[in-house]
Amino acid sequence: MKYPALIIDKQKIKHNTHLLVNRCKKSGINVAAVSKVYCAIPEVAQAMVDGGAYMIADSRLENLKKLRFLNVPKMLLRIPMKSQADDVVDYADLSLNSEIETLRAIANAAQRKNKTHKVILMTDLGDLREGVWNENVVDFAGQIIGMKGIDLLGLGTNLTCYGGVIPNEENLGELIRLARQIENRYNTKLEIISGGNSSSLYLLFNGQMPMGINQLRLGESIVLGIETAYGKRIEGTYRDAFTFAAEIIEIKEKPSVPIGQIGMDAFGQKPVFTDKGKRKRGILAAGREDINVEGIIPRDKCISIFGASSDHLLVDFTECCKEYKVGDIVEFDLAYGGLLAASTSEYVEKVVI
Ligand SMILES: *Cc1c(COP(=O)(O)O)cnc(C)c1O
Secondary structure, eight states, rough: OOEEEEEEEEHHHHHHHHHHHHHTTTTOOOOEEEEEGGGOOOOHHHHHHHOOOEEEESSSHHHHHTTTTSSOOEEEOOOOGGGHHHHHHHHSSEEEEEEHHHHHHHHHHHHHHTTEEEEEEEEEEEOOOEEEEEEGGGHHHHHHOOOOTEEEEEEOOOOSSSSSSOHHHHHHHHHHHHHHOOOOOOHHOOOOOEESSSGHHHHHHTTTTOTBBEEEEEEHHHHHHHHSSOOOOOHHHHHOOOOOOEEEEEEEEEEEOOSOOOOTTSOOOOOOOOOEEEEEEEEESTTTTTTOOEEEEESSSOOOOEOOSOOOEEEEEEEOOOOOTTTTTEEEOOHHHHHHHHOOEEEETEEEE
């Protein structure tokens, strides 16, 4: 095996998907499984489909293109670029949208290809990322309904991404009210009310999910077994479907405070140190080109992380009973940011088991 490596257990992904799909199904909610954080590695996306996801969703068209072979609808999560209109129609069965000009470009592309592109209109309920402001969304919907080449399939929202706004009965209730207003005003039916991401799950677990929400777009909860409103573990899911593994290249006893005048580190920051005496310091062959220090958690709890430069991860083995040696592999759990970094780094070997 080559290191550093990102090792993915597809059975665990399948299990996590299955558990959440079944839990959601009980409340009349379909799960669109989100593949963006692991860059849509096809075998892992396949595991999500095997686990029962009725749809695969990703923010990048490149990823949806890779997943063309999957036998489920594919949804584009990020508001499309106008310049991508043709590819949107080719590689996404549906997309989340908020701009009329882009929708016109998609409608034109779809008509040229004799297709109809399905759209979920996004409304902003306060998180201040994407979406038509909630007060304007009913009017806005009127501009799309009847547009040739476009089929308005539903209304959706995204929370807890930029503003950290937590979904609740009030804001998701508002989403449902807006959907009903659109239906009544334009005498139409909205098939999907898409009630957010992994931060909406806690409502389901607490029995507080407003009736009417019938889709969630779930990434982190499937991949890491964590709900994201409060960061709690989801009972029954695996936390360790993804493993980051790096090899030890040096172990030395050294002081805990550098010797000499302290200037700036490799990233222009002035470092501070506390003197803990001599430590058993290890260097792993991984660094900021592979992961971010805040995004990795050593599985062996005796290990702590000093820091990292571009290619070196400095760890403290002093408290370990296990005798680590050069050539040994150290394993880490990942936080969302660490997983994102490892997935996007070309230096990290991706291994699906
Ligand atoms: C990334 C993303 C999701 C999935 O979010 P998780 O917190 O990983 O569940 C859902 N919806 C949109 C629009 C996204 O961009």
